[in-house]
Amino acid sequence: MRLLRVPPWAWIGGGLIALLAFPIVQRGQYYQHLMVMTMMAAVLASSWNILGGYTGYTSLGHAAFFGLGGYLVALAHNQFGWHPFISTWFLGLVVMGVALILGWIALRTHGSAFVVVTIAMVFIFRIVALNLGEITNGARGLTQPRPGWGGVQWSPEIMKIPFHYIMLALLCLTVLVSWRIRLSKFGLGLVAIREDEGKAEAVGIDALVYKVLAFGISAYFVAVAGGIYSYFFTYIDPQFIFNIFTSVTMVLIAILGGRGTLWGPVLGAFIMEPLGDWLVGTFGGTQIHLAVFGAILLGVMLFMPQGILPSLSDWLKRLTRSRGAGRLGPEPGAGQDASSAAKT
Amino acid sequence: MTIPSTHLFVQTLILGVLVGGVYALMASGLTLIFGVMRVINVAHGAFLILGAYCTYWLFTLTGLDPLLSLVITVPLLFAIGWVVQRYLLTRIQNPEQASVLVTFAMAITLEGLMGTVWKTTLRTVRPDYASKVIELASYRLPVTRLAGFAAALIVLILLYIILQRTNLGRAIRATIQDRNAARLVGVNVEMVAALTFGIGIATAAAGGSLLSMIYSFNASSQTDWISRVLSIIVLGGMGSLPGALLAALVLGVMEQLTAIVITLYWSPIVFYIFLFLTLIVRPQGLMGEVVREKA
Amino acid sequence: MLQVENISKSFGGIRAVDGCSMTVERGSITGLIGPNGSGKTTLFNLITGFYPPDLGQIRFDDRPIHGLLPSRICHRGIGRTFQMTRLFWKMTVLENMIVPVRQVGWKTLFSRGVKTHEEERALELLETVGLVGYRNEEARRLSFGQQKLLEFAAVLMADPELILLDEPAGGVNPVMIEKTMSFVEELNRRGKTFLVVEHNMRLVMDLCQYVVVLDHGQKIGEGEPAQVQNDPIVLEAYLGSANHAGA
Numbered sequence: 001m002r003l004l005r006v007p008p009w010a011w012i013g014g015g016l017i018a019l020l021a022f023p024i025v026q027r028g029q030y031y032q033h034l035m036v037m038t039m040m041a042a043v044l045a046s047s048w049n050i051l052g053g054y055t056g057y058t059s060l061g062h063a064a065f066f067g068l069g070g071y072l073v074a075l076a077h078n079q080f081g082w083h084p085f086i087s088t089w090f091l092g093l094v095v096m097g098v099a100l101i102l103g104w105i106a107l108r109t110h111g112s113a114f115v116v117v118t119i120a121m122v123f124i125f126r127i128v129a130l131n132l133g134e135i136t137n138g139a140r141g142l143t144q145p146r147p148g149w150g151g152v153q154w155s156p157e158i159m160k161i162p163f164h165y166i167m168l169a170l171l172c173l174t175v176l177v178s179w180r181i182r183l184s185k186f187g188l189g190l191v192a193i194r195e196d197e198g199k200a201e202a203v204g205i206d207a208l209v210y211k212v213l214a215f216g217i218s219a220y221f222v223a224v225a226g227g228i229y230s231y232f233f234t235y236i237d238p239q240f241i242f243n244i245f246t247s248v249t250m251v252l253i254a255i256l257g258g259r260g261t262l263w264g265p266v267l268g269a270f271i272m273e274p275l276g277d278w279l280v281g282t283f284g285g286t287q288i289h290l291a292v293f294g295a296i297l298l299g300v301m302l303f304m305p306q307g308i309l310p311s312l313s314d315w316l317k318r319l320t321r322s323r324g325a326g327r328l329g330p331e332p333g334a335g336q337d338a339s340s341a342a343k344t
Numbered sequence: 345m346t347i348p349s350t351h352l353f354v355q356t357l358i359l360g361v362l363v364g365g366v367y368a369l370m371a372s373g374l375t376l377i378f379g380v381m382r383v384i385n386v387a388h389g390a391f392l393i394l395g396a397y398c399t400y401w402l403f404t405l406t407g408l409d410p411l412l413s414l415v416i417t418v419p420l421l422f423a424i425g426w427v428v429q430r431y432l433l434t435r436i437q438n439p440e441q442a443s444v445l446v447t448f449a450m451a452i453t454l455e456g457l458m459g460t461v462w463k464t465t466l467r468t469v470r471p472d473y474a475s476k477v478i479e480l481a482s483y484r485l486p487v488t489r490l491a492g493f494a495a496a497l498i499v500l501i502l503l504y505i506i507l508q509r510t511n512l513g514r515a516i517r518a519t520i521q522d523r524n525a526a527r528l529v530g531v532n533v534e535m536v537a538a539l540t541f542g543i544g545i546a547t548a549a550a551g552g553s554l555l556s557m558i559y560s561f562n563a564s565s566q567t568d569w570i571s572r573v574l575s576i577i578v579l580g581g582m583g584s585l586p587g588a589l590l591a592a593l594v595l596g597v598m599e600q601l602t603a604i605v606i607t608l609y610w611s612p613i614v615f616y617i618f619l620f621l622t623l624i625v626r627p628q629g630l631m632g633e634v635v636r637e638k639a
Numbered sequence: 640m641l642q643v644e645n646i647s648k649s650f651g652g653i654r655a656v657d658g659c660s661m662t663v664e665r666g667s668i669t670g671l672i673g674p675n676g677s678g679k680t681t682l683f684n685l686i687t688g689f690y691p692p693d694l695g696q697i698r699f700d701d702r703p704i705h706g707l708l709p710s711r712i713c714h715r716g717i718g719r720t721f722q723m724t725r726l727f728w729k730m731t732v733l734e735n736m737i738v739p740v741r742q743v744g745w746k747t748l749f750s751r752g753v754k755t756h757e758e759e760r761a762l763e764l765l766e767t768v769g770l771v772g773y774r775n776e777e778a779r780r781l782s783f784g785q786q787k788l789l790e791f792a793a794v795l796m797a798d799p800e801l802i803l804l805d806e807p808a809g810g811v812n813p814v815m816i817e818k819t820m821s822f823v824e825e826l827n828r829r830g831k832t833f834l835v836v837e838h839n840m841r842l843v844m845d846l847c848q849y850v851v852v853l854d855h856g857q858k859i860g861e862g863e864p865a866q867v868q869n870d871p872i873v874l875e876a877y878l879g880s881a882n883h884a885g886a
Contacts, residue, residue, distance in 0.1 A: 045450070058444060106619055108627035112384040113582055116574040117442045117623065123571050127613040155611035185737070185757075192738045195727045202725075204713035204740035205799045244567060248448060272755065285466075287563065289458025297449035301442050302435050 011328030019168055022116045025245075032160035036232065038273040044266030046174045047252040049219035051214045053260035054187060056194035057107070059108065059215070061118025062222050063246035064125040068095045069223030070230035070241055071129065074142040078232070082150070085166055092220050093247055098100045099219030103212040108196075119244060126242035141237025144230065163232050170228070170267075174221040186247050190214055194260075222250075249276075252297050258309025267309055348604055355483050356600045362485070362493040364596025367555050369496035370569070371576045372503060372545030372586040379520040379583045380540040383433065383443040389570025390454035391545050395421055395552020396469075396561050397462060403469050410469050410553045411495060417549040425545025429538045451566060459563035469556040490552040499550050500589075502542075516540055522582070568612070575615045579622055581632020590630055594618075640803055640832055641686070641717075644683035644855055646695035646705075647856075648685055655681040657694070663801065668823065668833040670847035670864070672840075674877055678856040679836045680722055683803050687719050688712040688721075699801070718792050718799030722806050728779040732789055735778050736761035738783065739797040757796070764792045768822065778883035784815035791819070801832045808839040820846055844868065852876070 019039075023032055044066065050060050072091040076082040105116045129136045138143065147162070149153050154162065181187040189210050192200040198208050230236045253272045258264025276293070283289045304311070370392060377385045395417055399586065404631040428450070436442050476487040505636050506515035517527040519536045555561065555569070576595055580587030595615050603611040622630065641663040646654040656678040658701055663669045671679050688709040697705040704712055711758055714877070727735050765771040768788050773781060778789060783820050787807065794802060808816045816839070823833055823846060837843050841843050843850060844864045852860040852867055854876040 033570030040794035056441070058441070059446075062442075076692055102620075105624050109578070110621060111440055112378070112444055113578045113629075115384070116578045117619065119571050119576055120619050124613060124616045124620075127610070127616075131607075131609050131613075156657045185740075188734065188738055189740070191730070192727055195729065196725060198709075199727065200687070200738070202689075202713060202719060202721075203793065204710050205738070206708065206710040208708075222518065244571075245452070248445075248452075251445065287456045287459030289456070289869075290459065291453045294449045294451070294456060298446060301446045301449060302432075305437060305442060 004107075007217060015161040015325075016172075020339045023164045025132075025159075029156070029160060032164060034274060034277055036160060036163050036167050037277070038269055039164075039171045040229065041120055041253055041273045042266040042269035042335055043167070043171050043174050043221055043225045043248070045257065045269050046171075046178055047218045047225075048250045049254045049261075049265045050181060050218040052177055053254060053265070054181070054190040054215055055211055056260075057110075057211060057215075058115050058251065059218075060244060060247040061106075061121035062219065062249065062250055063241070064118075064121045065095050065099055065219040066226035066229070066246060067122075067129070067243075068098065069240035070225030070236045071136060071142065072223075073227030074144050074230045074236060075135070077144050078142065084144070084227055084231040085149075085162070086222050088231075091227055092224040095223035095226075096216045096220040099223075100212055103215035103219075107208055107211040107215060107292070118247075122242050122244055122247065126238045129238035129242060137207075138240070139239065141235055141240070142230070144234045146234060147231055156258040161310050163228065166228060166287065167225075170221065170224055175222075175262070175266065177217065181263060186210065186213070191224075227265065229329070248297070249293075252293075252300065255305070255307050256300050258307035258313075259310045261313075264307050264309035268307065269306075281339045311332070346605060349635035351482070352604065356604045357597060358483055359489065359594060360486065360597030361602035362489040362596075363558075363594035363600060365493040365496040366489075366551065366558070367573070367576060367596050368575045368589045368592035369499055369547060369554070370551040371580070372500060372585060373544035373551070374573055375583060375588040376516075376547075376581070377541055377544040380516060380579065381429075381443075381537050382439055383434070383436075383541075384447065384574070385544065386444055386447040386550055386574070387450040387454060387543075387569055388447075388544070388573060389566035389568075390451040390458070391421060391425070392552040392555060393458065393561055393566045393568050394424075394454065395549035396556040397458060397467070398549070399553035399556045400467050400469050403471070407468050410557050411491060414550055414553055416494070417553055418546045421549035422542040422546035422555065425548075426538050426542035428545070429541035433541065434534070434537075450530075451570065455563045455566050462563065464562050464564070466560040466562050467556070468560040469553075471557070474557065477537075487498060488557045492558055495554055499547060503547070506543075511562075512536075512539065515532075549576055555574050557607050572612070572615050575619045579619045579629055581629030584629070584631045584633075585633030594630075595623060640700060641826055641834070642696075642698040643682070643712070644696045644698070645690050646680055646682070646685060646697065648690060650696050654856050656685065656692075659853065659856060660695075661858055661861065662850045663665055663832060664849070665832055665883060666827070666830060667849055668827050668835065669833060670843040670848050670850040671853065672838070672843055672850060673853035673859075676855075677853040677876075679853055680805060681856075682853070683719060683805055683836065686712075686803065687717060692733045707721050710740075713740070713797055713799070716798075716800035717803065718794040718797055718801070719803035720787070720794055720805055720807065722809065724783075724786050724790050726778040726786060726793070729777055731775050732765065732781070733758070733761060733774040735789060735793050736765065736796055739793055741796065741798050743802075764795060768792050769818075779803060784811045788815070788819065791822070795826075795883060799831075801834065802826075804833060804835045804837075806838065808837060808842050808862055840868075841870050 022035055026032060044062070047058065065215070069088065069092055069285050072094060073084045073088050076087045077084055100341035102121060106114060109117055130138055147159055147217060148155050181190070189200065189205045192205055193207050193210060203205055226241070249272070254265040254266070256272060257266065257268025279289050279292055283292065364527045372387070374385055374388050377383055397419065398417045400412045400418065403410055432450070433446070436446055473487045478485045478487060478490060498604050507517060515526065515531045516534050518529070518531055519533055523533055577588050578589045579595065580589070580591035595618065596616060598614045599611045602614045642662045643659060646659050647654065659678065659682065665784060671682070671749075673679055678765050679775050684690055685705070686697055688704070688707050688711065691706040695705070696703055699715055702715070704715060727738060732740070762771055762774065765774055768791070770785060770789055770792065773785070778786060781789060791804070791807065811819070820842065827833060835843070835847060847864055850861065850864050850867045851858060852873050859876055860870045860873045864868070
């Protein structure tokens with residue numbers, strides 16, 4: 001029980017130190033690779049959460065921005081020699097711009113219609129990538145030179161390490177921005193939109209503007225991650241990267257960990273990514289792993305729709321009466337019972 | 345870009361309408377389900393493929409004509425749909441929010457299962473009349489597409505009759521309009537939901553069997569189909585059956601035109617681009633209602 | 640201050656508002672009464688931008704506002720409460736107070752400092768309505784009357800010039816009604832204008848300086864409360880069907 005008296009910042013600090021030390025302590029390439037992917041999953045889910053968790057608009061289209069980031073970085077590298085570790089941060093802004101435009105159209109729809117529109121986005125990008133062969137190399141995909149710096153390739157033993165640190169930096173940035181949004185009036189407005197969009201409008205929140213901003217911001221980190229990803233694997237192609245499955249994985253991770261919370265998506269990533277990796281390893285490249293994934297998603301949605309963190313934090317609160325990493329309005333889904341009872 | 349001659353243009357139009365009819369059939373079930381249950385059944389594509397596989401196997405093993413096999417596949421899928429609704433979907437706590445993800449989970453689970461059982465080989469159903477073409481006033485109408493359109497028309501008319509002329513249909517329409525009011529006048533809303541979902545999936549059987557004749561498919565085709573059908577119902581206006589029909593025809597025609605005027609490879613994108621363009625001007629879709637606040 | 644000119648709005652076949660015109664004078668407390676279904680709440684929804692009118696114009700400070708988004712109208716200086724109290728139920732009382740946006744600007748949105756400054760204002764207002772002790776309670780845990788009061792107070796955070804109250808006394812106990820009434824009068828003395836929909840005639844007579852009567856979406860009478868109370872047309876509208884049914 002003394003574990004519970006440890007203040008939040010100590011947990012965060014400890015985790016950060018562990019992550020910083022990880023590649024030094026753990027030399028195995030397989031595990032280093034897995035950690036990079038896990039942190040990336042955490043970035044994607046946390047980023048998605050800025051829209052999907054705070055405003056409640058479920059986007060299944062973020063794979064489009066992931067892929068676009070990947071393509072832009074690959075193209076810039078091959079055509080202009082821009083190193084992905086630098087270019088991805090700027091090209092992410094380009095993707096953010098695209099997201100703002102698309103969001104301005106898409107966010108006029110609500111609920112399920114919005115989900116469908118975001119699905120359409122992924123397909124649009126995929127078909128464009130497939131067909132603009134002169135630029136994107138069509139179905140054959142884009143390859144980049146093996147990772148290195150200043151003309152020197154990194155040797156296989158250390159290759160994962162730079163990726164680890166850049167991904168860690170991205171993760172820290174994503175969580176930081178997500179946290180600052182939570183504390184701001186903008187964040188409160190997003191949650192208001194989630195709780196009652198009409199009422200939010202009535203008290204002066206221009207819902208469309210807020211949503212589009214959240215959409216754009218959430219696209220940025222996803223795009224940067226995509227850029228790093230395309231370099232990490234040195235290869236991307238449209239079928240692989242513009243994939244609804246990628247989007248759904250982000251969503252599943254965020255929901256599993258706790259949609260709308262700060263750390264939930266990160267927690268979800270640290271659970272799902274190793275688990276998913278194990279699944280693929282065990283069941284091979286067959287379609288069965290799709291079925292298992294579907295079953296997990298089904299299970300989470302039916303039996304644990306708030307995710308782990310809110311349930312955990314309720315339990316912890318009961319034990320310690322302490323608050324978490326900064327309350328941002330209500331936890332979504334928490335106590336679904338009484339809102340109608342209170343109105344009578 | 346190739347500008348088609350008038351003849352080619354009309355030919356393409358006809359083909360587009362024929363294809364649109366099948367899309368309309370696929371979209372109708374989805375619209376009905378949404379109207380009654382406010383559930384977006386993302387698994388509809390997977391059920392379509394399931395229907396297609398059933399048709400394929402009935403044809404391959406027994407030579408049963410795809411259109412005749414509807415007698416078997418439709419009740420089969422109706423039953424599956426009914427069971428799924430009753431025992432799975434009723435467990436969703438927050439249908440408006442969660443249904444997309446739950447049905448998506450169903451879709452990929454189904455895709456995974458079908459892919460494991462039937463592998464990734466592309467299949468098509470080729471009855472004898474598969475390559476036959478009817479010539480009408482110098483326009484060529486492929487028999488499969490004609491049969492597909494005719495079957496779609498029949499099913500849609502049946503659906504119309506059920507909805508407008510039977511007690512069940514009246515109960516369904518009442519539930520669509522106001523769930524609670526329907527309950528108050530004695531409609532067994534839960535039964536209606538199960539039946540409607542069953543009917544919706546049954547139309548997927550029909551759509552799937554038509555699909556199997558016209559296109560080649562495997563388990564992973566379901567994503568392409570569901571994204572098209574979803575775009576159709578959003579374009580038409582969620583919950584609007586006439587809207588879905590209109591959107592299906594429009595998109596069918598546009599798809600064929602794009603294939604001819606630009607290239608085949610760009611044609612799928614028409615669905616999504618057209619959807620986006622429409623949403624700029626009409627976020628509620630072609631025939632959707634503007635859902636404004638009730639204060 | 641607010642001019643409604645020949646407004647019409649239909650839903651399907653029903654004309655909820657039918658060529659209605661009225662004015663709200665700056666600094667007044669104007670009442671809007673009429674039998675159920677006469678279009679009062681629809682008119683509120685039209686004024687605050689929840690639907691666009693089919694016909695007609697609405698002008699606020701001589702600028703047209705019909706067809707604008709509700710958030711835009713809020714920034715122009717019109718606030719409203721809802722007939723069925725509408726709050727962010729799972730947020731705390733204080734959070735509900737901070738959500739409303741008075742003016743738009745990047746600093747407003749992203750800086751942390753603003754939130755603390757607004758907290759001061761919010762706490763002051765909560766103090767005035769007697770809810771400050773509940774500031775960290777979730778809104779849904781308040782009593783019905785307290786929730787209505789909270790909704791009112793939160794609307795004030797956006798600093799509106801004109802406040803539309805939709806049945807502020809509906810379902811509320813007499814003590815709370817008194818509280819609300821005196822709050823309205825105090826704010827009115829400080830320059831706020833009110834348009835109040837109410838069924839509670841005593842409240843309308845005591846509070847309002849001017850009254851507009853609607854029936855079937857049209858204005859059928861207006862004037863000072865005492866005048867309107869005795870207007871035969873108004874009486875007919877309220878009691879009409881009883882007369883025609885025959886005793």
